[in-house]
Amino acid sequence: MKLTRGQIFTHILCLLPLIFLAIGFFQNNLTANPIQALTLRSGHTAVNLLMLTLACRPLSNFFGLTALLKIRVVLGVYAFFYALFHFLVFAGLDFEFNLNWVWDEIRFKPFIQIGLTSLVLLIPLMITSIGRIRKNIGKSWQILHRLTYLAAALAVIHYLMASKGDFVIPAIYGVVLFLLFVFRLPPLKKLRIAKQPQWMANFNQFLLKT
Numbered sequence: 001m002k003l004t005r006g007q008i009f010t011h012i013l014c015l016l017p018l019i020f021l022a023i024g025f026f027q028n029n030l031t032a033n034p035i036q037a038l039t040l041r042s043g044h045t046a047v048n049l050l051m052l053t054l055a056c057r058p059l060s061n062f063f064g065l066t067a068l069l070k071i072r073v074v075l076g077v078y079a080f081f082y083a084l085f086h087f088l089v090f091a092g093l094d095f096e097f098n099l100n101w102v103w104d105e106i107r108f109k110p111f112i113q114i115g116l117t118s119l120v121l122l123i124p125l126m127i128t129s130i131g132r133i134r135k136n137i138g139k140s141w142q143i144l145h146r147l148t149y150l151a152a153a154l155a156v157i158h159y160l161m162a163s164k165g166d167f168v169i170p171a172i173y174g175v176v177l178f179l180l181f182v183f184r185l186p187p188l189k190k191l192r193i194a195k196q197p198q199w200m201a202n203f204n205q206f207l208l209k210t
Contacts, residue, residue, distance in 0.1 A: 006067045006207030007074050014078040017045045018085075035093045042089060046082035047159060049075050050122075050152045051176055058183040064196045067207035073129045076148070080126040083119045083155070111161035118154035121147045152177050 003011070021041055024030040030037035056072035059065060090112075095101040106112050125148055156177060160170035182188060 002210040004067065004070050004207060005209050006071045009207075010071045010074040014049065014074065017041065017082070035089065038089045038093065039086060042082050042086040043159065043162075046079055046086055047152075047155050047173060049079035049082060050148070050155060051173065051180070053079055053125075054148060054152060054177070054180045058180060058189065061189060062183075062191055063193060063200060065200070065204050065207075067204050070208070076122075076125045077129050080119075080122040083122055087116065087119055111158050114154050114161065115158035118151045118158060121151035121154070125151070149177075149181060 021030070021038060025034055025038065028034070053072055053075040056068040056075065060068040090105075091097055091102045095105065106116060125145060128145065156170055156173045159173065160167065163170055183191075
């Protein structure tokens with residue numbers, strides 16, 4: 001399947017955080033605690049991409065930017081990738097993939113349980129990003145994708161609990177998530193700009209080209 005220009009640009013942009021993390025890690029530039037830096041930055045990236053994934057539909061509806069719906073698929077895959085990377089840093093670099101140690105951490109720390117649940121809920125999003133699978137299961141994939149809101153809510157709660165008193169950024173994420181949910185409800189989801197500017201229509205077509 002050919003990628004649109006919008007999807008190609010999104011792939012490049014989504015890979016940049018990983019590239020910067022790798023460069024920083026191998027050059028020993030990730031603060032005095034590189035494992036913690038990897039954990040935090042991968043988690044931040046996962047939440048950011050998850051929010052962007054959820055923002056694509058309301059922005060597409062309001063501005064008529066249909067290219068965002070194709071970009072949304074790419075964002076969802078990378079949101080899962082960075083969330084998985086976030087967990088693997090915790091399990092691998094912090095606890096050397098020792099299942100007993102990892103299980104003890106999960107069992108006694110609710111914020112890890114919540115974060116892991118969020119990750120598991122993103123698995124259907126990742127699987128149904130494959131066009132052939134979406135076609136085989138019909139419209140059921142749309143129901144599965146609604147789990148993204150629950151996954152995002154759990155990710156925000158996980159972030160809040162892990163922040164240890166720093167509530168500002170998790171609160172901002174919570175407000176953004178609430179607004180994104182509100183704009184998916186009728187009649188707000190039917191809001192449209194009166195007339196799409198020509199430059200916006202041209203930009204949309206540019207992103208849709210393969």
